Amino acid sequence: MKQILIVNICYIKDYILELSFDDDCVKQYDFTQLITFKGISEPLMNIDYFKTAEIINGGRAFGWNNGYDCCADWIRYFANDSKNEWKDIDDSFGLKQRIKIAKQNMKDSLKMEVC
Numbered sequence: 001m002k003q004i005l006i007v008n009i010c011y012i013k014d015y016i017l018e019l020s021f022d023d024d025c026v027k028q029y030d031f032t033q034l035i036t037f038k039g040i041s042e043p044l045m046n047i048d049y050f051k052t053a054e055i056i057n058g059g060r061a062f063g064w065n066n067g068y069d070c071c072a073d074w075i076r077y078f079a080n081d082s083k084n085e086w087k088d089i090d091d092s093f094g095l096k097q098r099i100k101i102a103k104q105n106m107k108d109s110l111k112m113e114v115c
Helices: 039-045 072-078 095-114
Strands: 006-013 016-021 026-030 054-056 061-063 069-071
Touching: 006 054, 006 061, 016 072, 026 072, 061 072, 069 072
Parallel strands: none
Antiparallel strands: 006 016, 016 026, 054 061, 061 069
């Protein structure tokens, strides 16, 4: 299975980043729905610091120099398609519901590969 790689990261506005992947997919994610701005994510409240996100681990992740990072697979699954062409889950689902669905989809996928 080919690994998903992030090839570009771009600040859009507020706490929204746009990520481009090696297969020409482009996604946007609004971090206000994820970041609590406590603990390790607290420095991200400073928008100038938030803008310093960079690609790490050879494109398999992105993050900030304080150690807060996100893997390429996670952001690819949960971010919105910037062209609005791909919707896997109804937008009314919250983050916890989306994570639960993603875990189930991964389990189902693994079962199919094993057979």
